[in-house]
Amino acid sequence: MSGNIFAHVSYFARQLKKTVIAAQNSHIVRGLKEAAIAAQNSHLAQRLKDAAIAAQGYHIGRPLKEAAIAAAVAFLLCIPMFVFKTIEAPGGLSLETRWGLVGAIVTFAFLGKLILGLLQSEHVLTKMPASSAFIANRWSDMFKFVGPAMIVFAVILPFLPFSDRYIMDLAVLVLTYVMLGWGLNIVVGLAGLLDLGYVAFYAVGAYSYALLAAHFGFSFWICLPLAGILAAFWGIILGFPVLRLRGDYLAIVTLAFGEIIRVVLLNWYEFTGGPDGLSGIPRPTFFGLEFSRWPQEGEETFHTFFGLDYSSLHRIIFLYYIILILALITNWVTIRLRKLPIGRAWEAMREDEIACKSLGINTVMTKLSAFAIGAMFGGFAGSFFATKQGFISPESFVFLESAIILAIVVLGGMGSQIGVAIAAVVLIGGLEYLRELTISKAIFGNSFDANQWRMVIFGLLMVMVMVWRPRGLIANRTPSVALQERRAIGADLVKEGQG
Amino acid sequence: MQISASTTPILKVEHLTMRFGGLVAVDDVSFEANRGDITAIIGPNGAGKTTLFNCITGFYKPTVGMITMTRANQSQFILERLPDYVISRNAGVARTFQNIRLFAGMTALENLLVAQHKELIAASGFTFGGILGLPSFKNAEKAALEKAANWLERVGLLDRADDAAGDLPYGAQRRLEIARAMCTEPELLCLDEPAAGLNPRESKELNRLLLSIRDQDGISILLIEHDMGVVMEISDHIVVLDHGKKISDGTPEQIRSDPAVIAAYLGVEDEETATIEEELSS
Numbered sequence: 001m002s003g004n005i006f007a008h009v010s011y012f013a014r015q016l017k018k019t020v021i022a023a024q025n026s027h028i029v030r031g032l033k034e035a036a037i038a039a040q041n042s043h044l045a046q047r048l049k050d051a052a053i054a055a056q057g058y059h060i061g062r063p064l065k066e067a068a069i070a071a072a073v074a075f076l077l078c079i080p081m082f083v084f085k086t087i088e089a090p091g092g093l094s095l096e097t098r099w100g101l102v103g104a105i106v107t108f109a110f111l112g113k114l115i116l117g118l119l120q121s122e123h124v125l126t127k128m129p130a131s132s133a134f135i136a137n138r139w140s141d142m143f144k145f146v147g148p149a150m151i152v153f154a155v156i157l158p159f160l161p162f163s164d165r166y167i168m169d170l171a172v173l174v175l176t177y178v179m180l181g182w183g184l185n186i187v188v189g190l191a192g193l194l195d196l197g198y199v200a201f202y203a204v205g206a207y208s209y210a211l212l213a214a215h216f217g218f219s220f221w222i223c224l225p226l227a228g229i230l231a232a233f234w235g236i237i238l239g240f241p242v243l244r245l246r247g248d249y250l251a252i253v254t255l256a257f258g259e260i261i262r263v264v265l266l267n268w269y270e271f272t273g274g275p276d277g278l279s280g281i282p283r284p285t286f287f288g289l290e291f292s293r294w295p296q297e298g299e300e301t302f303h304t305f306f307g308l309d310y311s312s313l314h315r316i317i318f319l320y321y322i323i324l325i326l327a328l329i330t331n332w333v334t335i336r337l338r339k340l341p342i343g344r345a346w347e348a349m350r351e352d353e354i355a356c357k358s359l360g361i362n363t364v365m366t367k368l369s370a371f372a373i374g375a376m377f378g379g380f381a382g383s384f385f386a387t388k389q390g391f392i393s394p395e396s397f398v399f400l401e402s403a404i405i406l407a408i409v410v411l412g413g414m415g416s417q418i419g420v421a422i423a424a425v426v427l428i429g430g431l432e433y434l435r436e437l438t439i440s441k442a443i444f445g446n447s448f449d450a451n452q453w454r455m456v457i458f459g460l461l462m463v464m465v466m467v468w469r470p471r472g473l474i475a476n477r478t479p480s481v482a483l484q485e486r487r488a489i490g491a492d493l494v495k496e497g498q499g
Numbered sequence: 500m501q502i503s504a505s506t507t508p509i510l511k512v513e514h515l516t517m518r519f520g521g522l523v524a525v526d527d528v529s530f531e532a533n534r535g536d537i538t539a540i541i542g543p544n545g546a547g548k549t550t551l552f553n554c555i556t557g558f559y560k561p562t563v564g565m566i567t568m569t570r571a572n573q574s575q576f577i578l579e580r581l582p583d584y585v586i587s588r589n590a591g592v593a594r595t596f597q598n599i600r601l602f603a604g605m606t607a608l609e610n611l612l613v614a615q616h617k618e619l620i621a622a623s624g625f626t627f628g629g630i631l632g633l634p635s636f637k638n639a640e641k642a643a644l645e646k647a648a649n650w651l652e653r654v655g656l657l658d659r660a661d662d663a664a665g666d667l668p669y670g671a672q673r674r675l676e677i678a679r680a681m682c683t684e685p686e687l688l689c690l691d692e693p694a695a696g697l698n699p700r701e702s703k704e705l706n707r708l709l710l711s712i713r714d715q716d717g718i719s720i721l722l723i724e725h726d727m728g729v730v731m732e733i734s735d736h737i738v739v740l741d742h743g744k745k746i747s748d749g750t751p752e753q754i755r756s757d758p759a760v761i762a763a764y765l766g767v768e769d770e771e772t773a774t775i776e777e778e779l780s781s
Binding site: 333336337340341342344345347348351352354355356357358359360361362363369477479480481482483484485486487489490493494495 | 556557558583584585586587588589593594596600601602603604605606608609612613614615616617619620623626629630644648657660661662663665666679680683
């Protein structure tokens with residue numbers, strides 16, 4: 001019976017097909033087709049013209065409209081902030097209006113947005129053209145030489161003529177953040193797990209060293225690996241409860257974890273010293289040689305051993321090289337891990353967790369390993385911080401620190417080692433340097449204090465980077481392995497991870 | 500292909516039921532897939548095919564029922580008791596997805612290397628040996644690259660090995676996903692609508708690929724497919740589901756003339772029925 005139904009249906013279908021073919025062949029259809037083609041041709045020129053006009057209108061019209069909106073928003077924001085200023089007048093205060101300033105700000109907003117809009121419509125700024133891979137490759141070519149150049153510069157920095165105490169202190173600070181950025185990059189950039197509580201591991205590392213040194217008298221070089229191991233252990237402790245969480249939820253729990261660690265440090269007075277912190281943390285020694293001015297009985301210090309005049313800079317330079325080596329180890333290990341199966345599994349997990357499971361990858365272990373290794377580098381950086389400062393308190397491990405480290409990773413481009421380094425230099429070094437900036441005084445006159453404006457400049461910089469390169473400075477991904485040629489992968493394809 | 504009675508079926512599904520709250524997506528389904536066969540699971544939309552697949556590959560835990568996988572060395576795995584990644588790692592079941600799930604930001608080659616995680620992570624001494632660059636890991640990586648290159652060649656993507664998977668055309672992505680699943684060294688390959696969205700030429704290529712996987716590599720295939728051209732041409736055995744129940748089970752010839760199957764397909768819109776039937780009869 002069923003066979004019959006099939007036979008009938010297919011017969012009808014065949015008949016229908018034949019009819020359609022017959023109709024196509026007939027003159028009526030052919031005539032209609034020709035007429036349609038002719039009509040199309042005659043209208044083609046006209047249509048092209050229309051399209052061109054429409055396109056022009058689009059290019060000028062929309063940016064103008066957007067600029068007007070931006071100007072309006074700027075105006076509304078100015079009313080409470082800039083229009084009125086209280087001045088002292090005889091018999092009390094009086095208001096002064098500053099419409100000129102408001103006008104300048106609104107004009108600036110209008111022109112800025114207009115220029116930005118025009119550039120955008122030309123596909124210059126934000127949108128990558130179709131050949132995003134080409135641009136990605138051009139970028140990676142440019143940065144090929146930046147990395148080695150930066151390392152060489154970092155190695156010779158203490159011996160450059162302009163390197164004074166201030167520069168060296170700043171360089172140590174910047175390198176600490178470079179290392180923290182690289183450590184967090186493993187968790188956020190490679191594994192795609194958004195961690196807002198990274199500073200907790202920094203704190204664990206710092207307190208591990210301080211407490212181990214105080215209670216057992218361990219030296220820095222023994223405590224450094226111990227601090228890393230303890231931080232990794234806490235990374236796993238954090239990892240377990242957040243295994244099932246993704247995205248926003250993961251971010252909230254990691255944030256809470258960071259706060260818990262800080263609050264415990266603050267309140268466990270007998271153990272951590274609470275808000276008083278821990279002081280007298282031993283300084284690192286150079287193969288047993290201390291960096292103090294007066295050698296202890298029967299011992300030598302660094303400057304007496306090498307026959308140098310005492311300089312407080314020696315210790316700073318020594319610290320600088322410790323953090324430089326630690327940071328470079330972090331970098332080397334990360335680069336190496338990316339080419340190992342574990343690193344590929346991290347990146348695959350960032351791309352698609354379900355597919356990972358279907359390929360037999362234990363995502364639980366993969367996530368925990370990312371948390372643990374990221375935390376370990378945080379712990380190293382923490383114990384370095386403790387030995388550098390000689391004093392630690394929970395004040396140093398507030399949420400803002402986590403946010404800054406995350407900002408470094410995001411601005412640098414998640415997963416990009418060199419991008420993170422550049423972002424740390426700009427964000428930490430640049431921000432500090434603005435305090436001392438003298439060029440701004442030359443431009444804006446002596447009354448201009450760059451220090452007062454540095455947060456504004458910082459904010460402006462962040463907005464600019466995010467408009468210009470929404471996925472960070474170096475957003476493209478370099479493949480970990482290649483058969484013929486390693487070509488960078490455009491940012492549009494690489495996922496940020498769902499948490 | 501003739502089924503020899505002496506061999507145990509590679510996959511045995513017994514009384515499988517999957518409930519989502521009040522909805523019974525799969526209702527008491529039992530069937531067997533024989534070693535070396537291409538077994539197709541067909542059925543109208545919403546028949547529970549993908550749910551059945553997700554139960555077999557461990558993404559869902561079935562409410563009732565037992566799924567037994569028997570490997571060539573006669574070791575048996577009760578799949579519904581295993582965590583999802585173990586099913587792929589130890590039981591030798593690999594799968595692809597209805598909506599392609601490649602690692603879009605990684606190259607085609609990297610995708611195939613991720614699939615060889617099990618061998619590589621062991622060779623890297625759980626990363627510690629790999630960091631030090633031990634020669635045993637280097638050799639394992641070389642072998643993994645060769646295997647990946649071999650599979651890229653078989654799916655015709657060797658010249659695009661270093662392109663991002665997300666940059667490949669749709670048909671190539673489907674083939675790459677199959678190659679990726681094959682790189683896990685499975686014994687049972689589960690394909691969820693591999694021909695969806697392919698043009699007739701690509702569909703033909705896919706048929707050839709699947710037949711070569713069955714005949715050259717000796718891998719059994721479990722297949723969900725809507726394209727009757729593919730199903731009728733390459734399947735050795737077809738299981739038909741409708742509304743979560745198994746309504747028919749047999750060779751393509753038996754299925755084609757089964758009144759229950761025709762009734763199930765006639766239940767849908769007229770034009771759709773016509774095309775399905777035309778394909779069935781062609």
